Amino acid sequence: MNKWIRSFFLFTIVALFAVGCSSEGASSDSGDSSGSGDSDKSGESAQSEEQVTLSLYSTVTNESDKETLDNVIAKFEKENPDIDIDQTYPASEYESQLRVKMAANDMPDLFDTHGWSKLRYGEYVADLSDMDWVQYLDPSLKQIFTDEEGKVYAYPLNQAKDGLTYNKNVLDKYGIEPPKTFDEFMTALETIKEESNGEIVPFWFAGSNKSALGQFFDQFATPLLITDPDNDYSEELLDGSFDWSNYTFLPEKLLEMQENGLLNVDLLTAQSYEQNQLFAQDKIAFVMATTPIGGVKELNPEAELGVMPMPAIREGGEQTWIGGERHTMAVWKDTKYPEESRKFIEFLAQPEIVKEVAEGTSLPAGLTNAEADVYYGPYYSQYSDVKVEPYFDRVFLPSGMWDVMGGTGQELLSGSMTPEQVSKKMGEEYTRLRESN
Incomplete structure (x- = not known):
């Protein structure tokens, strides 16, 4: 009996010692076990850090217009899975909310200037004059969106x-x-x-x-x-x-x-x-x-x-x-994500998206690089001299x-x-x- 107890005790000591060594080796080693665990966490962290969320504020109120913009945003996010857009439609509270944000210098990454691209929001918007789509800006909108120095204040989703x-x-x-x-x-x-x-x-x-x-x-x-x-x-x-x-x-x-x-x-x-x-x-x-x-x-x-x-x-x-301008998209000059914000505007300026937005909102396009079949086109032609x-x-x-x-x-x-x-x-x-x- 004593011999069995001594054998069991000796076996237990050896087992504990083996486990301790294995554990110590793993903690001091940069080997696979612990290393791969940390690597997974680091990978998740890096992936999280790479994901960008852009805030977007728009004056859109009509349900059809919202649906059009939401669909375009969804297409962009599908093509750019590392960029999410968080869109907000404050309706009648838009101006009051943007005034608060201007006072705090904490503007959305992307926002609608709704007719005030220069006078109200001029000091808050980034210059977009170096973007390719500017060459297609409808001539009737040039005076609205540009100044004497050539700064372009916003992108026109459509025109009113x-x-x-x-x-x-x-x-x-x-x-x-x-x-x-x-x-x-x-x-x-x-x-x-x-x-x-x-x-x-x-x-x-x-x-x-x-x-x-x-x-x-x-x-x-x-x-x-x-x-x-x-x-x-x-x-x-x-x-x-x-x-x-x-x-x-x-x-x-x-x-x-x-x-x-x-x-x-x-x-x-x-x-x-x-x-x-x-x-x-x-x-x-x-x-x-x-x-x-x-x-x-x-x-x-x-x-x-x-x-x-x-x-x-x-x-x-x-x-x-x-x-004049109806719905626009401007980039906040102090956004943390200027490249991603401009990438969204580049997406909007593609001819097929220009066409989709114009037709979805039943308004003339802001760019001349697409032929949009706007429902009210015949009426605009009828009153073309007005x-x-x-x-x-x-x-x-x-x-x-x-x-x-x-x-x-x-x-x-x-x-x-x-x-x-x-x-x-x-x-x-x-x-x-x-x-x-």
Whole structure:
């Protein structure tokens, strides 16, 4: 028994000694066992470090436009698996969020300059003038995106030609021609209301987003205050002496439309995604700006939309397109990933992607290196002699006024403001922001 115990004890000591030596050898050796484990971890770490995530902010709000941009981003990520793009669409909060980021000098790697490539974002964007796509920049956009020194401030995803989008099926049904003057526009709205027994909304807004009402004031301000030779207030607006009582016509007319049942009853709660559904059902007739047709056609292949320039406010006035840059992509000058950010823009500038974005957003391309079959092309040709005017706020208003235009519109239609109070508020904010900018 004692002999068995001694043998067991001796066996245990030897086994423990062997394990200890093996363990010690492994820890002191740079051999395979421990080395391969560390190597795997290092490999994972290196792979993690090589993966880049670019932040992207866009002003896109329309669902069809979002889908177009998301699809393009997905294609880029598939071709470049080491680069992820984290896209954000803040809608009406875009400007306020970007102001905070500008103040902190912590901008997204890629962002939409939405008409302010030089004036607002100029000091934050990288110069893209050495990129190949610049040679294809549409001549109508060169003044917008470049300066005298040759700096190129952003890449144009598309370009705007805004007026009104209308339901062609509805207008044809009631024998209505696209209106050329504001009076004709009001008559068309009244006709649609009466002939449809209130089943069709004559003029629809997704007013839960104040930008929808800002679009109304901004686009109609040009024929009211700029392009009519007898009522051209451009100098006064630029030097700060403008009398804002001359603006009251617009809130008066918008309120008149509401009181006469020409606007959607749920205007202040309506969401932008509802627009495609209502167009597809022939439940609305007119909306502001240009509506991409893709989302509407998916719901109703028989749907037909048209676009028209802004009607003249006064008899004898001329119609105008409102345009310039629509959606863009700029690179933050201090991004940690300049090469990857520029690589994404190079991808966007490929002819097949230029075509895809233009067709997906139903707007003319920003580059001339691709032929895009834009749904509204025939309408742009029909009105080819109509002049394109820049967005009113981008030329004549200080930064921050877009929110004021939209916000006062919401207050007007909620009964919190009169048309005169809207104009007064506009004047006060115009003066304050001019001084603070």
